[in-house]
Structures are given as structure tokens and as C-alpha cells.
Amino acid sequence: MYKIIRKKQLNPTVTLMDIEAPMVAKKAEPGQFIILRVDENGERIPLTIADFDREKGTVTIIFQIVGSTTEKLNHKNEGESLQDFVGPLGTATKTDGLKKVAVIGGGVGCAIAYPVAKKLHDLGCEVHSVVGFRNSGLVILEDEFKGVSDKLFVMTDDGSSGRKGLVTEALKELIESGEKYDEVIAIGPLIMMKFVCALTKEYGVKTTVSMNPIMIDGTGMCGGCRLTVGGETKFACVDGPDFDGHLVDFDEAMERGSMYREFERHKHEETCCLFSKEVK
Amino acid sequence: MANMSLKKNEMPAQDPVVRSGNFMEVALGYSKEAAVDEAKRCLNCKNKPCVGGCPVGIDIPEFIAKVAEEDFEGAYEIIARSSSLPAVCGRVCPQERQCEGKCVRGIKGEPVAIGRLERFVADWHNEHSTAEVRKPEQNGHKMAVIGAGPSGLTCAGDLARMGYDVTVYEALHLAGGVLVYGIPEFRLPKAIVQKEVDGLKAMGVKINTNIVVGRTISVDELFEMGYEAIFIGSGAGLPRFMGINGENFKGVYSANEFLTRVNLMKAYRDDSDTPIEHGRNVAVVGGGNVAMDAARCAKRLGAENVYIVYRRSEAEMPARLEEVEHAKEEGIIFKTLNNPVEILGDEHKFVNGMKCIEMELGEPDASGRRAPVEKADSEFVLDVDCVVMAIGTSPNPLIRNTTAGLETNRRGCFICDENGLTSREGVYAGGDAVTGAATVILAMGAGKTAAHAMDEYVKNKNK
Numbered sequence: 256m257y258k259i260i261r262k263k264q265l266n267p268t269v270t271l272m273d274i275e276a277p278m279v280a281k282k283a284e285p286g287q288f289i290i291l292r293v294d295e296n297g298e299r300i301p302l303t304i305a306d307f308d309r310e311k312g313t314v315t316i317i318f319q320i321v322g323s324t325t326e327k328l329n330h331k332n333e334g335e336s337l338q339d340f341v342g343p344l345g346t347a348t349k350t351d352g353l354k355k356v357a358v359i360g361g362g363v364g365c366a367i368a369y370p371v372a373k374k375l376h377d378l379g380c381e382v383h384s385v386v387g388f389r390n391s392g393l394v395i396l397e398d399e400f401k402g403v404s405d406k407l408f409v410m411t412d413d414g415s416s417g418r419k420g421l422v423t424e425a426l427k428e429l430i431e432s433g434e435k436y437d438e439v440i441a442i443g444p445l446i447m448m449k450f451v452c453a454l455t456k457e458y459g460v461k462t463t464v465s466m467n468p469i470m471i472d473g474t475g476m477c478g479g480c481r482l483t484v485g486g487e488t489k490f491a492c493v494d495g496p497d498f499d500g501h502l503v504d505f506d507e508a509m510e511r512g513s514m515y516r517e518f519e520r521h522k523h524e525e526t527c528c529l530f531s532k533e534v535k
Numbered sequence: 536m537a538n539m540s541l542k543k544n545e546m547p548a549q550d551p552v553v554r555s556g557n558f559m560e561v562a563l564g565y566s567k568e569a570a571v572d573e574a575k576r577c578l579n580c581k582n583k584p585c586v587g588g589c590p591v592g593i594d595i596p597e598f599i600a601k602v603a604e605e606d607f608e609g610a611y612e613i614i615a616r617s618s619s620l621p622a623v624c625g626r627v628c629p630q631e632r633q634c635e636g637k638c639v640r641g642i643k644g645e646p647v648a649i650g651r652l653e654r655f656v657a658d659w660h661n662e663h664s665t666a667e668v669r670k671p672e673q674n675g676h677k678m679a680v681i682g683a684g685p686s687g688l689t690c691a692g693d694l695a696r697m698g699y700d701v702t703v704y705e706a707l708h709l710a711g712g713v714l715v716y717g718i719p720e721f722r723l724p725k726a727i728v729q730k731e732v733d734g735l736k737a738m739g740v741k742i743n744t745n746i747v748v749g750r751t752i753s754v755d756e757l758f759e760m761g762y763e764a765i766f767i768g769s770g771a772g773l774p775r776f777m778g779i780n781g782e783n784f785k786g787v788y789s790a791n792e793f794l795t796r797v798n799l800m801k802a803y804r805d806d807s808d809t810p811i812e813h814g815r816n817v818a819v820v821g822g823g824n825v826a827m828d829a830a831r832c833a834k835r836l837g838a839e840n841v842y843i844v845y846r847r848s849e850a851e852m853p854a855r856l857e858e859v860e861h862a863k864e865e866g867i868i869f870k871t872l873n874n875p876v877e878i879l880g881d882e883h884k885f886v887n888g889m890k891c892i893e894m895e896l897g898e899p900d901a902s903g904r905r906a907p908v909e910k911a912d913s914e915f916v917l918d919v920d921c922v923v924m925a926i927g928t929s930p931n932p933l934i935r936n937t938t939a940g941l942e943t944n945r946r947g948c949f950i951c952d953e954n955g956l957t958s959r960e961g962v963y964a965g966g967d968a969v970t971g972a973a974t975v976i977l978a979m980g981a982g983k984t985a986a987h988a989m990d991e992y993v994k995n996k997n998k
Contacts, residue, residue, distance in 0.1 A: 278751050292708060298800060298808040299708075324808055339708040341745040471800065471809075474706050474747055475931050476716075476772040477792035481783060488776065488783065493933070507783055510884040514785040518810040 256336035257291075260313050265395040268320050269363050270329050271305070277312030279342045285370035286348030286465065286497055289314060290473040292339040293327045299471050300324050303367040303442075303496065304343060314342070317366030317395070323522035330530060344473040345496045348440065348463070350374055355381040357429065357436045358404075359422050359451055361443020362388060367465055368442040369396050369403075376403035383434065384408070385425045387447065391416030423450050430458050438463060441500060445512065449505035456501050464500035466491045468511060482508050538575035541644030545569075546651055551864040555834045558720045558803055561861055562626070565648075567605075570655040574602035576647045580639055585649060588637035590980040593617040595634055595649055602652055611660040614653060619689040620979060622661060622727045625654025627718060627824075628976045629855045661730060668737035674698035676993050679762035681748045681934070684712020685975045686966030687768035688735060689982030690989075695738040697990050702762070703740060706747040709799065712770055714975070716799040717791070719828050721835070722858075725798075749933035754941075754962065763996065764961045764989040767949065768982060771967035773929045777820070781878030782924070786812050786886035790825045790925035797832045814921025816840045818889050820875055821925030822852035827859065829923045830867045841867050842917060846874040846894050846907040872896070874907065876914065878922055889917045930968045938962075946971055955985030956992075963989055 261273040279289060288303040306315035320329050331337065348371050356375050360368030365386050376382050384404040388394045389412045400407050408425040409417025418425065426439070439462040441451040448464040455462040470480035473492045480491040485502035489495065547563040548554075554561050565573065577599040585595040593614055601610035614621045630636070630650035638646030676699055680691045683705035691701045709715050711728045736742065746752060748769070757765055774789030776782050788796075793811070796802040800809035817833040819826050822845035833841045843862070845852060848871050852859060863869070872894045879888035893913035900906035930947045942950045942958035948971055949957050949964040957964050965981025967973055 278746065282751060296801070296804075296806050296808055298810075327808075339745050341706070341708070341747060342751065344747065344750055471792060471795050472707065472772075474750075474772070474933060476774070477795055478774045478776065478789040479792045481776075483783060488778075507884070511783065511785060513883075514812070515810040522808065522810070 256338065257340035258336045259331055259333050260311075262331075262333045265317065266393045269317060269366075269393070269395055270320070271315060271317045271366075272328075273308075273313040273315050274337060274340055275312060276314050276340045276342075279314050279340065280307045280309050280312045283307040283314055283343040284347030285374045287343035287345050288467075288473070288496060289316065289340060289342030290344065290470075291316075291328075291337050291341075293324060293331065294338050297327070297338060298324055299339070299473070301344070301467065301470050301473055301492075303465065303467065304370065305366040306370055314340075317363060319363040322519045323526040326523060326526045326530070341473070345492060348374070348465070348497050350378055350380070353378075353380050353437045355383075355434075355436055357383045357385065357426060357434070357439045359426060359439060359441040359443065359447075360384065360386040360400075361422060361447040362393065363395070364443030364447070364465075365396050365400070368440070369399055371440055371442070372400060373403045381405050383429060383436075385410065385422045385429075387411070387422035387443070388416070389413070421450070422447060423454050426451065427454055430455075430460065436460050445505055445509045448500060448503075452500035452503070452505070462500035463497050464503060466496045466498060466503070466508065468508060469514060482511070537578055538572060540576060543576075543645045543648040543651070544573040546648070548861075551866070554721065555831075555865040558835055560724050561721050562857075564658055565651055565655045570602055570652060571605060573648050573652060574599045576640060577603070578639060584637035584639065585634040585647075588633040588635075589617075590633065590974075590976045591617045591983060593653075598656065599647065599649070599652055602656060607656055607659040608664065610656045611664070614656060618979065619692045619983070620685065620731055620975070621653055622657035623685070623714060623723060623731065624976050624979070625650050625652075625657055626723050627855075627974075629974060631856045633976070661727070668734055670737070670739045671696055671698050673700060673739070676700065676997070677702070677762045678764055678766070678989060678993075679704065679757045680766045680768065681754075682706075682712060682768040682770055682966075682968075683710035683732070683742060683744075684768055684770050684966060684978065685714060686978035686982035687712065687766065688731065689979040690766045690768060690965065690986045691740045692735050692738065693983055693986035694989065695735065695740045697986070699990075701740045703742045704746045704748050704752070705742060705744045707799065708744050710742050710744060712768075716795045717825065717828070719794070719798050719832055721831070722828065747933065749937040754934065754938040758961070763993045764963065766955070766982070766985050766989065767934060767957070767962065767964040767968055768966045768978065769931055769934055769968045771928045771930045771972045773931050774924070775927045775929065776924055777875060777926060779875060779877055781880055781886070784878055784880035784884050784886045786814065786921045787878055788812075788921070788923045790819070790821070790829045790923050791928065793829050793923045794825070794832065797836070803832075803836060811836065812921050814838050814919070816842075816919040817921040817923065818842045818844050818875070818917055818919040819923045819925055820844045821927070822847065822854060822871075823925065823927075824854045824858055826925035827854045827862045827867075829925050831862055831865060833921070833923065834865055834867060838921075842870050842919070843867055844870045844873050844875060844889070844891060844917070846872065847904065848872055848896060851904045870917070872907065874909070875922075879916065886920050886922055889919050889922055890914055891917055928967075928972050930971065953984075954988035955981055956988060961992065
């Protein structure tokens, strides 16, 4: 069992947890992920590692409540434990030789973009961060990003915090103003990553994206996480989760991500009913 | 006097119509009377051809003689000398190509039902034995086993019996490997696997789940932790796909994913949080046991039509005879001599058909089997909404990519000597990780062989 050491609500739908998992913490690197099961009958879900503390032996996960499993996870409290927690899986984000990088985060994807920005900052790289959210109530990790970014742009769809607009608008301005990036690292909803890549392709800036498809084992066994990258089938769990964004078939990835939408909706409603009954 | 009946005692089984709607075990096992009667069919041949057909060399006539005498515990002891997982192997071994294939009684009539007798004996033992598993005296040396599948569990068990302090590292959350994620409940009840695992734990074997060697910990770190020799039984878990158009549409699964969702994650149960597509018309591509398992699972999930699409003819199918028979009884439709060429999808990229082409058998190929050749202009569309690819697996590259000095062949299998020793001192391997996808019993045999070699190695080193 893996104990929840700390739990913090970052916004109404996004929660942070520090999980006691010393062996995972010892090896974790930004860009890698873990797979967890909340309880005995739980499904295995992948979550990208948001932070880790090798000394304390904890791994931080940040998740958005989107379905039954994340709902159940969110109902766990400090001191309680998760059934299973395995990792670190996948390959770490490549940071070698990067001198100047634009890190683009969207929504809960910022939770994964942050450790990458932090690592780059610690390596002495110039980091420009652009983070986007739907509205001010959903902004997460602003201070953390501030601490590791040479420039930070917060974007919201409705302008209730930072600037009004999409992350691509800010990125486009930066590139057009003459900023030369060795690489753009974009982590967020597929649709955001797709448009970031469309933009950077125009300007010929190498772009890495972090994919988070449906998977079960996370070790290359099921192939459920397969995507098309440069015309070839790749498994996100072992070949990624980072890929060259200019080669990823985002449309296919978006379709595949919706495979169990009906099941999810149904199961989530069931879980919510269950929890509301408990409250009564 | 031997029982000279030309036919095996029949195996009682759940009715095909009933069982295709549940996940309970299909074959129900011999009664005591049937077992004794069947045992009497054995001629106790002097040269024991059956033993030569057994990958772990169980003394078959000897255990069968004990069954005939109704000394079932005695029979168990004989099997247990050579096999660690008799309740499993009695159920999943391809006996018709091993022991039973060599049985003299099979020349005229049916061979002795060795597999069914093995299962009977193991089940009898599990049900009646009161002997407590004793923890062997410890010799103070530590051994690590990577992978809790058939080869790893066997290796761990044998090492523990020799007195070693054994730790098994398993990537998934449950021990058993293919026995829990691959082979379905209706063919191998998970309680049986659990019992074997519990038996190992009672002997002092530690099983650490949720540890991916190659990621969470490396082979080198295991040595640093004081393990004196390491066995790798990481299996062949990487699924193959055909590389045809439409393979990434929603509703196309690897057999590994489909079976893992059903068996390990129990997606067939309402209380499981793991989703699975309940296809109405399902095509399973392949002709092995895995294909049969996937097809029969799909049927149990409620599919109306389930097809086995296989490019050769039924005679070339690698599946166990019994699985093919059971699948047919359950209404699985065999489309042999057909090969998929494209998977079709609707506007939302859900599968809505599979284009196939008819095949015919040509000259024998490298495998000795007649090679399937496409028939011109014979394409047709099979109306399916779910496709499962059961066309084989390759070894997982995680360990070989993260461990220096481990040589593999071009298929990614570890290169070992006859004792399972890899190209690196103290590192042994066995099972599918060495042979590519094969059988439970071969993996077990490899685990056994390696355990003895590891024992020798550690003894010599500490001389």
C-alpha cells in the first residue's frame, strides 16, 4: 500500500497528492509517469509525475477529476493509502544541451510541464513559460512557474486572470518578436498540443509533446497506448510519453482517447451517486 | 488387468450454451471413479515414451499407477518431484503434442488422458492435503527472480526448497504472469494460481509486486543489494500487430490488452472499474491458444458472432485440441484460410468491418508448414465491430535495454546456454524471454533448470 502523505486541492477539479513511494521517488525524472490503482477493483490509470522528493521518498501527482477513478482518488484523504503505485515508467524528458526553451502548459498539463521547466531552470537554461487555463478559478502552480521561468505568461480563455487568449497567441508573439528557442515543450490537452505544433512547424522550431493515452500496464504489454508518429506505430508507455510533436497524428490520438467515453460517463455518474449517498 | 477401452474417460464439462454466458471453469475434472478407471488404461510401458514427451520429465506411468491404486497423495508426490505447478499444467499443457502424443494407447484408439489425471491428482491434493508447507532451513544466500510468471515462480520455488532467501520482483500488481493476465478464469481458475503463489510465500519466498525491473530498479542494483544470482523470467509480453490499415481504429485490441482487461482487471464484472468494448460481432485474428481464449472471452462478454480468422487451415492451428473443440462447441465461427488485409472504420473511427482475403496452402515454408498464399480476387468484408489481434508477442526490451552485457538475438530473446546462463555472470534467464512465446510447461522447465544451475554457481563461488 502507498500512503497519501499530503493532499491539497489546487482548484475545484484539480488535486495534488504526495504519495509515499520511495523506490519510485529514487528514480523519477521529469517526463516520466506512474500507474496507480485506487482500490482492489480499481482500474490502472497512468499519471505523469508532477514532482518528487528523493529524500522524503515521495512522488507528487496532480490530477483532474474527469471520471470515476479520479473521483475515487479525490475522495482519499491524507493518511489513507492507494492499492498500487508503480513507476517510474516511460522515458524522461530530454533536456541535454538545451539553452533556451519555451515551456507551454495547458490546464492540468501544467502539472507535468512544471517539473520540466524546473529541471531546465536548474540546469541553467533560459525558460519562457506560457500557461493557459479556462478561467482564473482554474489557474494552478502560478507561483511555482514564476520561480523557475525567466518569462511567464498566464493566459485565460475569458481574461479573468493574466491575458485573454490562447497559449498559441502568446507563443506566436514571442517567436515573432525574435525569441529563438532550441525547443518548445508543450504539455496539455491534445487539441492545444496540436495547435502549438502547427504553429511551431510554421516557424521550424523543434517541439516535444507529452502524450497521455489510455493504457493498462505501462510496460509495453498491452499496446493500448499506441499512436502514429511519423507514420509508424509507437507505444507511448515505452517509446514515450515524449514525442516529436511535428510527427504525431493528433487527430488519431484524439479519436482513440474517446474510446470509452460512454462507459466513463456512466461509471462516473455511478461513483458520484455512491459518494453522495455516503454523505447522506 | 488393464482397462482396454479405446476411448478416454470423458471429461465432464459445463454445457456449452450455459458456459458461453459465464466465466466459470469449463472442464469440471474427473471424479475419483473416472480417474481410477482412466489410470487403469495405462499399460505401464517399460520404455515410457510418454515421459520423453514431457518437458519436465514427470514419471508418468509411476504416478498413474498410484492413481490406479487410489493412492492419490502418493501420485501427487511423484508429480511434485518434477513439476511445481501440476494443477496449472494439467489444465493448460498441450498434452496431445507432448506426453499423450507419445502414448502407446494412442496408436489404436485414444491415448491415456494423462493431462486429466495430472489435474485430478493436483486438485485432489489441493482439496485433501493437510500437510503444512514447511519453510526450508535457510542457507543464508540471497537470490532474485524477475517476473512472477510460470518460469519465475518455478525457479523461485526450487531455490526456496534448496534453502535460498528468494525475492521475486513483479511488474504488475498481481503475481502469476500469463497465468493471471492471459489465461482466462474459465480455463484456469485464478484461485488455483493464488494457491500456488501462497504456497511459495509459505516457503518464505518474498513477492514484491509493482516493481518494474529496468525502470524502478536495475539488474545491477539487484546485485548491489546482495543477490548472488538473478533469474530473468520476464516473458514475451510485447504484442505484435499486422501493420495493416485501420489497425489503430477504436475497437482493435492486441490479445494482450483484451485478455488483460478481462482476466487481470476483471472487466467482465460489474464491480470492476476497467472498461472493455462489448463487441456484437468480433473477429479474433490468429490460431493459437491466445486466439481461442480471446474468442471465448468475447463470446462470454455477450458477442453474437465471434470469428477466428486464421490464414492457414485448421490442421496447422497451434492451439490445443481441446481449446479448438471447446471454442467450436461454444459457437465460435472458424474462418480458416482467410487473412485480414484492412480494418474498416466509421466516421468516428470505430471499427465497422474487416476486409479479408481468402488463402490457399502452397509449398511448405521455413516452419515446415504449408505456406498460405492469397487467392486472387477473393476479398470480402467481414461485418465486425471489434477486432482482436492474437498473432504473437515478442520479449519486452526493458531489461535488455537497461542492462549492460546481456546479449539477445535478433528477435530480442536472451541468448543462454543449456542451463539458462546468459552472457553475464550470475544472470540466468528462461521461459518466453529466451524462447519467444511458447508454453507454460517449457517455461517451468527452464525455471527449474536455471534454479539448479544458480545453486551450483553460488556454491562454487562461495567455496
